[in-house]
Amino acid sequence: MLRFLNTAAHGASTLVRIIGQLSAWLGLALVMVVSFNVLGRYLAGIGSVALQETEWHLMAAGALLGMSYGLNQGGEVRVDIFYEKMSVRVQAFVDVVSTLLLLVVALVIAWLSIDYVQNSYSINEGSPDPGGLGYRYLLKAVLPVAFILLGLQAFAMFAHALTNLIRPVSPPSS
């Protein structure tokens, strides 16, 4: 049972990692697009509404897709005043509770955002600015995708924590 859980967790974690490594380049794209817009306007007096909107589209996609990858790479921030003094087992218990809560919250938000995307899709939402980017529901669709990925990552962390709780020696997985 635990073995099956860990295999599934490993798969989830791998998927999150691959998607994260790919979407990390959104950050570089953001730097390039904003710089291009600034320098293009200043040096050549050129600019486009679509490229300006691309700025926050890139930020939004990156911020959302980065959540799961950040946790995958151990980026969570916690107050460790008491946590660091706990035994490995108690820490594992806190982690089991944390990851379970995260799993539930991520899935609830993913579920809530499906209607939000549906609303946008049903009226073919685009930019209110002429010349802006269309297909805004595609950007909004990143919401449920990102929170499902976050749920997968939470599941992977949950399996890891549960294993630690039951068998306090960490298995050599991700």
Add this chain to the structure above:
Amino acid sequence: MTPVPFTEILALCMIGAFFLMLLGGIPVAICLGATGLIFGYFGFGPMLFSLLPSRIYGVVTNYTLLALPLFIFMGIMLEKSRIAEDLIEVIGLAMGGIRGGMALAIILVGVLMGAASGVVGATVVTMGLIALGPVINRGYDAGVACGVICASGTLGQIIPPSLVLILLADIMGESVGTLFAAALIPGLMLSLLFVGYILALGILKPHLVPAIPAQERALTSGKQLAVKLVKVVLPPIALIVLVLGSIIGGVAAPTEAASMGALGSLVLALLAGRLDLSILTAAVRGAFITSAMVFLILIFAQPFGLAFRGLGGERLVQDAFSLVPGGLNGQILFLMVVLFVLGFFLEWIEISYIALPLFLPIFQSAGVDMAWLAILVGLNLQTSFLTPPFGWALFFLKGVAPPSIRTIDIYRGVLPFIAIQLLGVVLVFFYPSLALWLPEAIGW
């Protein structure tokens, strides 16, 4: 006396549960998201939560947050390309026997970056990436190092341009320009108070902020030092000048200017011959993770903020206000206390929206100068970035600090700076011209 409504009791319980979970070691984002969803659900059922996607979408598409990923990219690029590695050390050498020299350098960089950016967290994360490791390696006390980085990093909130001031201008009916002008002197005054504190530490507790030992300094001749300074210090300074210069020179709006820093860091790494695919990949991934962790907290603060609102948390504040004894100064003092206390568990935007509209009508009808009040509020909100356990600056620094840095180091380190900031509030309170002289003088 009317009984406290059920929902307000729930709001209090939510805050309590949040603190328990936070202190229990559950990651910040999860504490915020879980307590928000659970207590919000009991308070007003599922309906209001259909607003949650709107709030999250609003955060990730918020144009003014663009500076965050851009500055983080700049900071990580400097770190990964090892350009930053020697920076603080060379400054320490250049400061000679002055104890606390590297901390003074951090304050200076904080002021400069603050003048270039207005976003919470951007400066703290960047400075944490660049400076924290090196100064601790040079024997600085971890608490002092964390404290000075957090405090200098939040200076950007009071030194214009500033998101906080832009929001306050909107809420308080002052022009953005007036508040920018009003904030400049208090912001610089605060920076000087920080400098004074570090200099005092250097005299009273020299072991916390050691200068680089004389023998080691002797190994580097004046000429060698000058060369090192040019090679190591110039590039990052050039970046800050690039960011600031693009604002002052009319090239970029304050938010966009961060892109000049990020692009510049790529160019610098390239010029230094340190930009290969593996370094670029590492920097891109590192920046992505760090930005995402900042956004993760911002995103998960949304259920909490929505629930606090939905549960009528603002009425708790209102009820408390009705109990305050008369007198304008008493009411201003109470506002300051409320802002400070809310800062323990809410982010500054929520605080501004919850507390200010309740109080403003009273102060407006009493003829209080709104620009002066806005600066008092701004200084107070800046303090809230530092107040444990829920201070944004603390989390952002924790997110980028080496594993050896414990939360308690950060808490310990910021306490003196919180005291200094409160001193700043007191000074502006008793000497309103600190805020009001400049806008008057330049006609803004």
Add this chain to the structure above:
Amino acid sequence: QSTFNWKMTNAYGPGSPFYVEGPGSPTDFCAKVAAMSDGRLNIQHFAAGELIPALEGFDAVRSGAIEMNAANAYFWAGRIPAAQYFTTVPFGMNFAGMNAWLYHGGGMALWDELYAPLGLKALPMGNTGVQMTGWFREPITGVADLDGLKMRIPGLAGKVYAALGVDVTLLPGGEIFPALERGVIDAAEFVGPYQDRRLGLHNAAKYYYTTGWHEPSNTTELLIGSAAWDSLPADLKAIVETAAMACNVESYTWSEANNAAALKDLVDNEGVIADVLPDDVIAELKAVTDRVLEEGAAADPATRKVHDAFMAFKAEYKGWADISEKPLFSLPG
């Protein structure tokens, strides 16, 4: 008799005069409704950011979580292109003409027709009156001055300016001042004298051009969820409609009074140079506007219908205004 406790969100931030606070504002609307209904319809008002971000009110009302939202219909142009026509149209109509069309020229019926399929209903609830062209760092003497000009101007007007060589930027409200002050942009459009002075724009640029060809008036939209609306008894519906109408007049007249005083202050005390755009610039802007509006109408049948109705009414109204109000304003002072 049942009591209704509703929520209203707003696209504008806390404290904004006209858009949130003051006579005829959305919070005033809530107060009026509460008073007229003797507390049977209580509407709790949330400024932008308090409950949801500025431009999320449309989806919130559609989802049923919120009953009402205050905004401008053209914010929804990405969702319903024809919504533009219910806020303002470049070279369109002033307050009198716009409301003549809405209330008596079939405008409201078209608005209902457009929104009903989405489960929404709208009422006009306010108007800024005529706006200003905007703030310019350098004088505009002819069309050539627009070429390469960097201007902050969102929406349809941005597309028109772009056709004349203007480099359109979309900076958020808070960055207009620092960007204009440093010359990142050469010009910026905001609202009118009272609101613009509040933003401090006169400290960043001195040339203040008129008239608001791009926004000859600007309607505040009260958006209501159809289900919520249908649940109201007839008397409360009448109260909502009447309060919205009252706010429409009160906010407009409030704007006129305050803009008059603010413009005098800006010119007399702040060294602002208020001037009219040159005729050739106006002629070019008009030509491009006609083209842009026609493109929009050709692309979307609903827009075509609203556009044609609006333009037909405008033509008739202009015939009347040309011999009534126009000469009136030309009478000796």
